[in-house]
Amino acid sequence: MRKMFVAGNWKMNTLAQSAVELASGLAQVVPARLANVDVAVCPPFPFLSAVGAAVAGSGVDLGAQNVWFEKPGAYTGEVAIEMLADVGCRWVILGHSERRAILGETDALISKKVNACLAKGLPVILCVGETLAERQANQTEAVLNTQMAGSLAGVEASAMAHVVIAYEPVWAIGTGVTATTEQAQSAHLHLRKWLESRYNPAVAAATRILYGGSVKAQNAASLLEQPDVDGALVGGASLKVDDFLPIIRAAETARKS
Ligand code: PEP
Secondary structure, three states, rough: OOOOOEEEOOOOOOHHHHHHHHHHHHHHOOOOOOEEEEEEEOOOOOHHHHHHHHOOEEEEEEEEEEOOOOOOOOOOOOOEEHHHHHOOOOEEEEOOOHHHOOOOOOHHHHHHHHHHHHHOOOOEEEEEEEOOOHHOOOOOOHHHHHHHHHHOOOHHHHHHHHHHEOOOOHHHHOOOOOOHHHEEEEHHHHHHHHHHHHHHHHHHHHHHEEOOOOOHHHHHHHHHHOOOEEEEEOHHHOOOHHHHHHHHHHHHHOOOO
């Protein structure tokens, strides 16, 4: 059975004090690891250490939003995998659509990052998803296929235990528009079938596929009840404990096969 996973992507939000307050508030309401749900928060780089200290010993893990694939050295402005591990990160988000669209990240670059993280033992949340134009042109599955194949190039089946996929339709991110439960389930099932054909049935059955895109307290339960939705990657609603906690609770009670 796949354990549910709810991760908060704080994006470029919070300041030092508000980051620690948010993290401490979450640690208070999730004081110990939950039986049915893994929980993580991914703050901006400058606050990783302080947020890590605030959630230490609680049921909330620390993650980062990006990383560079080279070993520490002359890469001005970048952050190395070793640095994330050193401050206690257990996850890193890679391939987020904002990085693809705004920062120009390609599948080839994302694959270098994925492979480097897996080689160094840092688990990855790999984001994929289509734009509205691509969906309207019936290109959703083709886009997902391309992103999965490109971003996971060189990743062996044995390493997939350390990869979580996040299906994030770009048109649903930060827009308040959520995919319908049917749209989400259909994309997730497609991704699972892709994993089966690229890897094997065991990898397909074991890999967690999160949904991301305007998840909030009101829609979390119905999305998380879908058989191939194994959790949520949450942006806006992860910035307040009162908004994030109901999503965690919904994941706790969602039925899983
Ligand atoms: C995200 O940034 O990954 C995301 C899903 O954002 P939001 O929940 O705000 O749509």
